[in-house]
Amino acid sequence: MAAMKKAxxxxxxxxTFFRAVSTSSMGTLPKQVKIVEVGPRDGLQNEKNIVPTPxxxxxxxxxxxxGLSVIEATSFVSPKWVPQMADHTEVLKGIQxxxxxNYPVLVPNLKGFETAVAAGAKEVAIxxxxxxxxxxxxxxxxxxxxxxxxxxxxxAARSANIPVRGYISCVLGCPYEGxxxxxxxxxxxxxxxxxxxxxxxxxxTIGVGTPGIMKDMLSAVMQEVPPAxxxxxxxxxxxxxxxxxxxxxxxxxxxxxxxxxxxxxxxxAQGASGNLATEDLVYMLEGxxxxxxxxxxxxxxxxxxxxxxxxxxxxxxVAQATCKL
Amino acid sequence: MGxxxxxxxxxxxxxxxxxxxxxxxxxxxxxxxPAQETSQLPGLPEFVKIVEVGPRDGLQNEKVIVPTDTKIxxxxxxxxxGLSVIEVTSFVSxxxxxxxAAGATEISVxxxxxxxxxxxxxxxxxxxxxxxxxxxxxxxxxxxxxxxGYVSCALGCPYEGxxxxxxVxxxxxxxxxxxxxxxxxxxTIGVGTPGSMKRMLESVMKEIPPGxxxxxxxxxxxxxxxxxxxxxxxxxxxxxxxxxxxxxxxxANGASGNVATEDLIYMLNGxxxxxxxxxxxxxxxxxxxxxxxxxxxxxxVAQASFNA
Numbered sequence: 001m002a003a004m005k006k007a008x009x010x011x012x013x014x015x016t017f018f019r020a021v022s023t024s025s026m027g028t029l030p031k032q033v034k035i036v037e038v039g040p041r042d043g044l045q046n047e048k049n050i051v052p053t054p055x056x057x058x059x060x061x062x063x064x065x066x067g068l069s070v071i072e073a074t075s076f077v078s079p080k081w082v083p084q085m086a087d088h089t090e091v092l093k094g095i096q097x098x099x100x101x102n103y104p105v106l107v108p109n110l111k112g113f114e115t116a117v118a119a120g121a122k123e124v125a126i127x128x129x130x131x132x133x134x135x136x137x138x139x140x141x142x143x144x145x146x147x148x149x150x151x152x153x154x155x156a157a158r159s160a161n162i163p164v165r166g167y168i169s170c171v172l173g174c175p176y177e178g179x180x181x182x183x184x185x186x187x188x189x190x191x192x193x194x195x196x197x198x199x200x201x202x203x204x205t206i207g208v209g210t211p212g213i214m215k216d217m218l219s220a221v222m223q224e225v226p227p228a229x230x231x232x233x234x235x236x237x238x239x240x241x242x243x244x245x246x247x248x249x250x251x252x253x254x255x256x257x258x259x260x261x262x263x264x265x266x267x268x269a270q271g272a273s274g275n276l277a278t279e280d281l282v283y284m285l286e287g288x289x290x291x292x293x294x295x296x297x298x299x300x301x302x303x304x305x306x307x308x309x310x311x312x313x314x315x316x317x318v319a320q321a322t323c324k325l
Numbered sequence: 326m327g328x329x330x331x332x333x334x335x336x337x338x339x340x341x342x343x344x345x346x347x348x349x350x351x352x353x354x355x356x357x358x359p360a361q362e363t364s365q366l367p368g369l370p371e372f373v374k375i376v377e378v379g380p381r382d383g384l385q386n387e388k389v390i391v392p393t394d395t396k397i398x399x400x401x402x403x404x405x406x407g408l409s410v411i412e413v414t415s416f417v418s419x420x421x422x423x424x425x426a427a428g429a430t431e432i433s434v435x436x437x438x439x440x441x442x443x444x445x446x447x448x449x450x451x452x453x454x455x456x457x458x459x460x461x462x463x464x465x466x467x468x469x470x471x472x473x474g475y476v477s478c479a480l481g482c483p484y485e486g487x488x489x490x491x492x493v494x495x496x497x498x499x500x501x502x503x504x505x506x507x508x509x510x511x512x513t514i515g516v517g518t519p520g521s522m523k524r525m526l527e528s529v530m531k532e533i534p535p536g537x538x539x540x541x542x543x544x545x546x547x548x549x550x551x552x553x554x555x556x557x558x559x560x561x562x563x564x565x566x567x568x569x570x571x572x573x574x575x576x577a578n579g580a581s582g583n584v585a586t587e588d589l590i591y592m593l594n595g596x597x598x599x600x601x602x603x604x605x606x607x608x609x610x611x612x613x614x615x616x617x618x619x620x621x622x623x624x625x626v627a628q629a630s631f632n633a
Contacts, residue, residue: 207629209595210591210592210594210595210596211366211554211592211595211596212365212366212595212596212597213595215366236625237625237629238588238591238625238626238629239550239585239588239591239592239624239625239626240550240588240591240592240595242547242548242550242551243550243551243553243554243592245551246519246551246554246555247554266629272625272628272629273625273628273629277547280546280547280548283518283546283547283548284518284519284547284548284551286518287517287518287519287520287521287548288518288519288520289520316547317544317545317546317547317580317581318546318547320577320580320581321515321545321546321574321577321580321581322577
């Protein structure tokens with residue numbers, strides 16, 4: 001091609017394409033989407049390098065200023081299992097808690113829940129799975145037994161007026177079992193919802209899903225749980241995350257999990273990528289005229305900050321395109 | 326997600342993963358393994374033709390000059406994957422006859438939906454470029470050589486910003502009526518999103534049948550597969566892509582370019598759509614060319630499958 005001259009500063013080229021799109025042009029897309037930012041927890045948890053506490057705190061504060069309404073701050077699990085989250089109490093106590101922003105934390109059991117509440121947690125999250133083998137390998141019990149464990153946490157949370165978000169792993173495939181039936185996902189979702197989770201995040205843990213499979217799974221789940229109580233958590237291991245997310249939006253889901261800079265690799269495929277990048281998600285939603293409340297520029301800055309701290313390249317294509325090398 | 330003991334890192338062997346999730350088995354190249362997990366969405370085409378532009382659009386935008394032997398080896402490998410169209414031609418100029426003499430069986434003409442882009446790229450207005458293309462396409466047809474038309478900047482221009490769907494339609498219609506058998510609508514700088522893709526296609530499809538259209542999405546902002554899914558939902562069944570996602574973006578330093586053929590096939594396979602292409606063989610061709618140009622693949626499927 002002939003030599004190119006840039007008419008606009010490169011970092012702004014993509015950003016000029018946001019304009020309101022009549023939602024009627026895409027049929028049933030939601031008018032607004034809540035983004036649940038999981039970078040500080042799911043993202044950092046899967047990063048090799050241990051991030052110092054002040055860096056974690058600064059990341060969360062920067063994300064708070066980015067307009068995100070839910071930022072998953074940390075995980076109250078044993079440091080033996082997840083060394084990255086060993087500073088959970090310091091992080092939760094150290095972050096600025098902006099009004100109107102929720103900072104849920106993961107809790108594996110009642111003990112974790114109690115520690116979290118003592119540290120100031122106002123919302124918690126629990127982790128289930130749609131696969132027996134995954135549950136066995138991950139938390140050393142069956143799905144049914146995991147419900148019994150959750151029950152204790154959910155009861156305590158109800159007494160303390162603390163909302164609980166439920167996660168379900170392996171909704172579109174499992175690294176041990178392979179295919180997962182939509183009926184199984186629907187069953188587990190229904191159970192968590194009836195036990196008191198206000199929202200269930202359906203996770204394509206190893207990113208193997210494609211749009212048709214996402215649709216089948218959601219069709220089954222939505223027969224049991226209202227769409228407004230559902231979220232999707234797509235991993236981009238095979239590059240399918242945004243297409244799968246688009247399908248979920250077309251099905252009526254309006255809550256999407258993502259991770260700034262696409263932080264977090266995949267523990268099941270060495271060298272592979274992990275979470276859907278928040279920047280790329282926001283880019284698509286804004287292009288569709290869907291309200292998110294997120295300031296993309298500020299999220300880009302937060303992503304740039306954490307990538308420098310981790311000494312890694314961003315996993316976000318928007319960031320790659322807008323930041324000079 | 327959750328707690329992950331280190332033991333799980335070795336839970337799936339490479340071969341097992343390929344068999345189960347990438348639908349690679351003993352079946353005929355491109356045929357879908359009956360045991361695979363696929364799900365066809367209603368309204369999607371049954372067959373999707375992939376136009377592989379790696380050897381042309383991809384390598385053209387790579388900094389490293391690739392030796393001719395390597396290019397030939399690369400194209401030969403791609404020829405064994407089941408891909409039915411592999412673009413190897415470079416720009417057509419008014420002196421296109423040598424390309425035909427060299428054995429070209431198809432030519433391409435490159436238009437744009439933006440005056441500024443047209444001027445900067447080929448130093449003439451859209452109208453002037455159409456007149457030139459008309460001569461070329463007519464002569465080609467006279468020699469029974471099909472011509473494919475490309476429309477750059479279909480979803481946005483690095484110089485003009487937004488591009489109206491009407492302009493894209495006007496240029497596409499012009500190329501189609503002069504005899505191009507297929508028009509590839511290119512999101513040259515990858516700024517499109519599913520909404521703008523839908524609006525553009527709605528406009529173009531009023532004038533040109535979907536069977537004569539293709540989409541050429543760049544993944545500069547990570548939107549390519551979502552945009553392609555939208556195009557498929559609208560009835561488009563020809564998609565351009567580049568193995569390994571070769572080719573950066575000349576407008577955004579360090580940015581990615583073409584959508585990776587491997588990632589596209591993965592999605593199409595998962596949707597139960599036939600492509601005739603063997604994903605594993607494409608991955609091998611991708612591995613070959615990445616080693617040859619000394620760069621890491623841009624394909625997420627390849628990244629996940631070829632352990633570091």
